Each structure stands twice: as C-alpha cells, then as structure tokens.
Amino acid sequence: MSLYSQRGVSAQKEEVHKATEKLDQGLYPNAFCKIYPDFLGGDSNWVNLMHADGAGTKSILAYLYWKETGDISVWKGIAQDAIVMNIDDLLCVGIHDNLLFSSTIDRNKRLIPGEVLEAIISGTQEFFDEMKGYGVNIHYLGGETADVGDVVRTIAVNGTMTARWPKKDLVTNDRIQDGDVIVGFASAGKALYEQSYNSGLGSNGLTSARHDALDKYYAAAFPESFDTGLDNAVVYIGPHRMTDTVEVSGFGEIPVGKLLLSPTRTYAPLLKLLLKDFFPEVHGLVHASGGGQTKCLKYLPQPFRIVKDNLFEPPVVFDILKAASGSDWREMYQVFNMGQRLELFTSASAAPAMIAAATELGIAAQVIGRVEKDVKKNLILTAADSSLVTY
Numbered sequence: 001m002s003l004y005s006q007r008g009v010s011a012q013k014e015e016v017h018k019a020t021e022k023l024d025q026g027l028y029p030n031a032f033c034k035i036y037p038d039f040l041g042g043d044s045n046w047v048n049l050m051h052a053d054g055a056g057t058k059s060i061l062a063y064l065y066w067k068e069t070g071d072i073s074v075w076k077g078i079a080q081d082a083i084v085m086n087i088d089d090l091l092c093v094g095i096h097d098n099l100l101f102s103s104t105i106d107r108n109k110r111l112i113p114g115e116v117l118e119a120i121i122s123g124t125q126e127f128f129d130e131m132k133g134y135g136v137n138i139h140y141l142g143g144e145t146a147d148v149g150d151v152v153r154t155i156a157v158n159g160t161m162t163a164r165w166p167k168k169d170l171v172t173n174d175r176i177q178d179g180d181v182i183v184g185f186a187s188a189g190k191a192l193y194e195q196s197y198n199s200g201l202g203s204n205g206l207t208s209a210r211h212d213a214l215d216k217y218y219a220a221a222f223p224e225s226f227d228t229g230l231d232n233a234v235v236y237i238g239p240h241r242m243t244d245t246v247e248v249s250g251f252g253e254i255p256v257g258k259l260l261l262s263p264t265r266t267y268a269p270l271l272k273l274l275l276k277d278f279f280p281e282v283h284g285l286v287h288a289s290g291g292g293q294t295k296c297l298k299y300l301p302q303p304f305r306i307v308k309d310n311l312f313e314p315p316v317v318f319d320i321l322k323a324a325s326g327s328d329w330r331e332m333y334q335v336f337n338m339g340q341r342l343e344l345f346t347s348a349s350a351a352p353a354m355i356a357a358a359t360e361l362g363i364a365a366q367v368i369g370r371v372e373k374d375v376k377k378n379l380i381l382t383a384a385d386s387s388l389v390t391y
Contacts, residue, residue, distance in 0.1 A: 217236070332383075
C-alpha cells in the first residue's frame, strides 16, 4: 500500500467516482467539467456550469508556516489556491470571462483568528482585481464563513464558481483525435503576472507533500495539523523544517515552506488569449490536477493511447518530495503534476503559435506528447530518469 493510501487519501478518488457514477453526466460526458442546459436563461444555445473546489490540505501548510514565522501573507496564496482550482477547471471547457464566485470558509475559531479570515477574503478580491487586468472578469458574490471547531481542526478554504456560456464556444474534448500533439504548459517558474518564483506544486497531493517533506517536530508541536489516528510511521517523516532553504536555479535560496506553499498558477491570462485567437485549433484541454499526469485518460473521447515522451524536467520541489518519500516514478507522476499542470490537444501545425503566446507571458511551453489510435485508453510516459511508465 502506498504512503498516500496509508494517510487516508486517494490520488484517483476511486470511492468518490463510485459514489457519483450514477449521476447525470451532463451534455458532454468527455468535457473536463459537467455541462448542463441553460436552466437559468432557458436558451438552447447556452449552457450552465457550476464548479466547487478548494485549497484542500494546503491550508494546513499555511497554518504551520504562519505559526512558525508570523508571516500572514501566506493566506493570500491559500485564497488564490481555492479560486484557481475552480477557474482553471472551467477554463478547460472554454469559459474565460464573466464568472461568479462564492467562498466557503470553515474554521476552528480557537486557533484561527479574524486576521487570518481578513487576509483570505481580501486576498480573494486582490486576485480578482489582478485577473481583471487580463480581461478575465470574476465577480465576488460573498459566501459563508462558519466557526465549526468540532468539525474542522484548523481551517478549510473552498469556493464555488458559476457561469453561463454560449454552447458554440465550448471545449468538450470530443474533437481530440489521432495525430494530435499535446502542448504542455509549465506550472513552475515565474509568469509575467506572478510576483515570485512558483514551485509548480499546485494544490494536489499536499497531504503527501506535507508529511513526506516535513520533520517529526510538527507532529509534536502542532497535533492539530494532522489526523492523530494515523500510524506514526507515515506522519511527518521528512527531513525539513519550513524555514530550511533550498537553492533554486536562477532564483537563489527559497524556504521549503515557500516552495510547498507557492500559490497554484492560474492559466487564465494565457487561455483567454488562446481561446480567443486559436479556438478552432483547441481540440481538447485537461487540467492535470488530481491524478497528475494520468488525469487525461478520464477525458478521452475514444480508446486512444497517449504518449508523453517529452515532459518537462521536474522542478526542484518534486526532487525534494521524491527523495523524502522514496516513492517510485509511477506514483510520483500519478499523484503530482511534476511541473506541467495544463495540457492542450491540437494539430502539429497550430502548436508553435500557442507555445509562442505562452512564452510571451513567461510560461514555459513545449510539445510533450501525442495521441495515437489504440483498442483501449492507456498512457505511456517517459519519466525523468528516461524509464517508461505505463498506466
């Protein structure tokens, strides 16, 4: 059994998928998000979407860093994580403007004071203001903040995003075809609209990342930060304190805590451009979040083989996590995005212009693989050590 499973979490969310398998799959079952008829407007040419997600256990990392350093600014990053895990999923069905957002914050008031709530809520509005400058308009409709210390150990930061969108402007993944190339967009580095280096970790696999990277000190000092029913052998088994520093090429020494807490990169400014300028060539979009590099298998319209033989070199944060956990490459690529969290399916002729658009925004991009005919859905990727991994 993997460490991930022993900690009570699942990269593939098998039980969740089983619980929801009988629900209506919406108008386009292969689309990245569930799409419904226009119940709000009653227009057959439009659709409605509603998406819910959040920062997950990354909020516990923010709690630890804040308690250890006093740096309250990390909570703005958690606000961004909760938003981006919503908007970047909706971007993958073509929606890039006029979105509605409602936040849900559950806290243990005894441990999480009002100043943390203020940092999260003001950070939410600041992110929306930044995106407006790139033509992505998100309207903040408030939400719910509840003091539920009997339920939540520290704090949970989530949100719901809603949109009404023209059916003709949707990306449903139904046009993914044999011969398509896959353009990958890096999750690490420093995009034009980011204030500092982004480790690329995102908001998935953070339970594993936290326990694999951080020292037992945190179990003793902050028992509220983990499930005390877990086997001690899988709790905070790493070598690092949050304030330990790691050399990142081109960016100097960065604390481990900051690497783990890098706000999830949004691709909204980029996809706003690509969906406006290259929409006919966008055959499919996948946000490589939960499930990492295997996420694409769920959204293929036919039994294709996906070959990823030119992935990015994993950023340093994933080297730290692999060394600390002893995980093999198969698990690493299944749990984490490994430095590439957005993939776009398109023709070989259209790819260079899309890569150029990303480069102008400071986002590394390259053709990472291709689509081939097969008798079943499967994935073959070339890992960082050049070994082949199959799923």
